[in-house]
Amino acid sequence: NAGVTQTPKFQVLKTGQSMTLQCAQDMNHEYMSWYRQDPGMGLRLIHYSVGAGITDQGEVPNGYNVSRSTTEDFPLRLLSAAPSQTSVYFCASSYSPRGGYEQYFGPGTRLTVT
Amino acid sequence: EDQVTQSPEALRLQEGESSSLNCSYTVSGLRGLFWYRQDPGKGPEFLFTLYSAGEEKEKERLKATLTKKESFLHITAPKPEDSATYLCAVRGANNLFFGTGTRLTVIP
Numbered sequence: 047n048a049g050v051t052q053t054p055k056f057q058v059l060k061t062g063q064s065m066t067l068q069c070a071q072d073m074n075h076e077y078m079s080w081y082r083q084d085p086g087m088g089l090r091l092i093h094y095s096v097g098a099g100i101t102d103q104g105e106v107p108n109g110y111n112v113s114r115s116t117t118e119d120f121p122l123r124l125l126s127a128a129p130s131q132t133s134v135y136f137c138a139s140s141y142s143p144r145g146g147y148e149q150y151f152g153p154g155t156r157l158t159v160t
Numbered sequence: 161e162d163q164v165t166q167s168p169e170a171l172r173l174q175e176g177e178s179s180s181l182n183c184s185y186t187v188s189g190l191r192g193l194f195w196y197r198q199d200p201g202k203g204p205e206f207l208f209t210l211y212s213a214g215e216e217k218e219k220e221r222l223k224a225t226l227t228k229k230e231s232f233l234h235i236t237a238p239k240p241e242d243s244a245t246y247l248c249a250v251r252g253a254n255n256l257f258f259g260t261g262t263r264l265t266v267i268p
Binding site for chain 1: 201247
C-alpha cells in the first residue's frame with residue numbers, strides 16, 4: 047500500500063493564481079481531511095470529508111474548496127492564492143471519523159505564494 | 161472550548177537521559193488522545209492512541225500515559241534517532257485538535 051500520497055511536493059504561486067493540491071489514499075478509508083501547518087501553530091483543519099460526495103468545513107476554510115467524488119481522492123483547490131496561504135499542507139485519512147481512529151498523513155505540499 | 165497545550169516547546173537531552181513530554185488538554189467528551197512523531201519535511205507519523213484515564217501504551221523507548229487532564233510521553237534512554245517533533249492531538253465531540261508540538265533533540 048502506498049498509504050496517503052500528495053502532489054506536488056513543492057509549489058510557488060503568484061498572488062491571484064489558482065491551483066489544486068492532489069491527495070489520494072489506497073486504504074479504503076471513509077474519512078479524509080486537509081490541514082495546514084504554520085510555524086508556532088498546531089495543525090489546523092481546513093476541510094474534511096466523511097465519505098464520497100460529503101464534505102464539510104473545518105477551522106480555517108476560507109479561500110479553499112474541496113470535493114470528494116471517489117473514496118480514494120480528495121483534492122484541495124485554492125481559488126485565488128494569497129500570501130497568507132503560504133504554508134505546508136497535509137492530507138490525512140482514517141477508517142472512520144467517529145471514535146478514536148488514528149489518522150494517517152501524507153508527506154505534505156509546501157506552498158509559497160508571492 | 162477544546163484546547164491542547166504541549167510543553168516544553170523544545171527539549172535537548174543527552175543520549176541516555178530519560179525525560180517526559182507533557183500534553184494538557186480540555187475537551188468535551190474525549191474520544192481519543194493521539195501522539196504523533198514528525199520528522200523535518202515529513203508528515204506526522206502515528207504513535208499511540210489513548211482512550212481513558214489510567215491507560216498506558218509502550219513502543220520501544222516510548223511510553224504514553226493518560227489522566228483526565230493531561231498525557232505524558234515518557235522517553236527512556238533516548239537515542240539520537242528519537243530526535244523529532246512530537247505532536248499531541250485530542251478528539252472530542254467535534255474534530256481533532258492538535259498541539260504545537262515539542263521539538264526533541266537527542267545529542268550523542
